[in-house]
Amino acid sequence: MKMKGARIIVESLLKEGVEHMFGYPGGVVIPIFHELFDAPLNFVLSRHEQGAIHAADGYARACGKPGIVLATSGPGATNLITGLATAYMDSIPLVVLTGQVSTEMIGNDAFQEADVTGITRPVTKHNYLVQDVRDLAKTIKEAFYIATTGRPGPVLIDIPVNISNAETEYIYPETVEIRSYKPNYKGHPVQITKAVEMIAASKKPVVYAGGGIILSEASKELQEFIRKTGIPITTTLLGMGAYPETDELSLEMLGMHGTYYANHAVHESDLLIAIGARFDDRVTGKITEFIPHAKVIHIDIDPASVSKNVVVDIPIVGDCKTVLKDLNKKVIAPDIDEWVKHVKAMKKDNPLFYEDVEDVIKPQYVIERIYELTKGDSIIATEVGQNQMWAAQFYKYTQPRTFISSGGLGTMGFGLPAAIGAQIAYPDKQVFNIAGDGSIQMNIQELIVAVQLRLPVVIAILNNGFLGMVRQWQQLFYDKRYSSTCLECSPDFVKLAEAYGAIGIRVEKKSDVDAAIKEAISQTQIPVVIDFRVDREENVYPMVPAGKSVKDIIMRELA
Amino acid sequence: MNHLNQYVLSVKVENKTGVLARVVGLFSARGYSIDSLSVSKTQHDDVSVITIVVKGDDRVIEQVKKQLNKLIDIIKVTDHTTVSSAQREIAMIKLQLSPVKRVEIFQIAQTFNAEIIDLSQKTITFQIVGPPNKVENFIDIMRPYGIKELIRSGRISFLRESHNL
Secondary structure, X not given: OEEEHHHHHHHHHHHOOOOEEEEOOOHHHHHHHHHHOOOOXXXXXXXXXXXXXXXXXXXXXXXXXXXXXXXXXXXXHHOOHHHHHHHHHOOOOEEEEEEEOOHHHOOOOOOOOOOHHHHHHHHOOEEEEOOOHHHHHHHHHHHHHHHHOOOOOEEEEEEEHHHHHOEEEOOOOOOOOOOOOOOOOOOOHHHHHHHHHHHHHOOOEEEEEOHHHHHOXXXXXXXXXXXXXXXXXXXXXXXXXXXXXXXXXXXXXXXXXXXXXXXXXXXXXOXXXXXXXXXXXXXXXXXXXXXXXXXXXXXXXXXXXXXXXXXXXXXXXXXXXXXXXXXXXXXOOOOOHHHHHHHXXXXXXXXXXXXXXXXXXXXXXXXXXXXXXXXXXXXXXXXXXXXXXXXXXXXXXXXXXXXXXXXXXXXXXXXXHHHHHHHHHOOOOOEEEEEEOOHHHHOXXXXXXXXXXXXXXXXXXXXXXXXXXXXXXXXXHOOOOXXXXXXXXXXXXXXXXXXXXXXXXXXXXXXXXXXXXXXXXXXXXXXXXXXXXXXXXXXXXXXXXXXXXXXXXXXXXXX | OOOOEEEEEXXXXXXXOOHHHHHHHHHHOOOOOEEEEEEEEOOOXXXXXXXXXEEEOHHHHHHHHHHHHHOOOEEEEEEOOOOOEEEEEEEEEEEEOOXXXXXXXHHHHHHOOOEEEEEOOOEEEEEEEEOHHXXXXXXXXXXXXXXXXXXXXXXXXXXXXXXXX
């Protein structure tokens, strides 16, 4: 059947099972919006393209399906860049459609023209400029395939307006064949056998699991691996929820603000089993002192991640789930009773700590109360900075896809739109956006989307009047010169919430924290903003300073 | 900075818009400038080979090779740095032609099998083809005669089936 390009786009999205998409209209995408007007899918109108792409990202992280974005050319597309880079760093599958000026005008500095495939090349897994309407359906099919297979990532399709308006026969391909793209899912059996031997012979092994577990839905297999081997496990920020943090073998998060016991166990280990993690500098600290005694097994679908930062003894290139399944069939539990006893003792003796007091609200206390009052059953979407680290430390994650955070890029302004995306994926779940007073202002305009769609997202602002994480660094490493980190002038967040049609609650006393959280989670149709006035100069500890090793860990405020 | 070695990479790619930009982007993003680059179609219209000569830190180049392999439109990356390969380059070189030195210049050119591609009252232009060190050598020897213009094709490299050449 002959169809216009715009119609082909919508039909193809429906073929891919798209239920929700996120975006913002503009001149060259009007033909596509024209077709979306009565299409059987839910279009979520953001108030800024950055909000749209972070929402699509949050949606993808929450439910595992690719997030779909549509924006116009020029500024519409450039507003997506931060969102693309965020998703690219954390390997989140997105299919992003941008309008482009008409093919004959490309390169002429036309109105709202930007070289979008050029700009987005380093922050997408792949991108396309469609130059012939006959390529459109095939391109969309490929984009979905590339975004969701192998190491996932964002794929962008730039569609000139004349392509949207041109007609062709619509045939949606059933299969994709790209000769130069064949992701390898199955780990090499020889490597797996070697890994089995190395694990069996280890005396002080630690599992270090990352976002790859979540992306490949390998949580169950990971838990089976731990059950069979009894090896203590730590996760990265993005790996949280892959293994229940309430379990005694969980060492929770490692890295710069990870637990004492996770960092020390890794440092003392004689075997580090990295699964779906990429040895980020926020995990390793000073790379030469990271694991002085350990051999490394690295399971990852991306060959380019192997031996990138740390030399690996046994690389296993493959999908975490597939490899773990194979490994679980053969794995032999090592004799590590002494080691596990030692690790458990470290855990008992050096717990996460903050000095709780009665007269001020500690931000960590707020997170603990959210955890208790929602019975650990919420989806937590964070901003970036202290709020993110406290949300990582003081809420115990037991399920995959319940912690949503920009790890690699560290994007402030991510959390609120991501929470909206997560709430759209799971209308019945309690979704929190843990925010700071700085980052919440970076995409606050998206609040109206939650109001409009009656999404009961709870926005918990840990308001300390500072850009807290940078202030913490200035305090510890830059002579307390608080250059441009004091937010002396901020909006009244309660009035702001009310102006948007949301509920605003201010909490200034510790004794009011519970009531505010309870009130917020009782709402089912309306977002709630809670302005927690927390201790202004509370810091995130433990802290391994940037470029230092675990030996330099700072456990608490120095007097 | 660590010691930089010269690498010769042969990258077989889909002949599509933007592929070259993707490939060179991986080098420029790391602050590496490419010493030479040559791109052209193969016997298949839809496949091109990009030959890249670049100096870099061993570990970084290893990483770039993996990243190149990851690019969707890259079919194969082959490292020609240490394997047996025929590497060739073309240079065109225009010299001042002073009557006094004419014979000398001709003799040198003959020794190198350089071909005259242009001859005027005041200038002579040679084309030289060969392994990079031969081309380099020719240019060095001709330099004192006054090079007016010089262009080089960038290296191409072909794996040998035999390993004893």
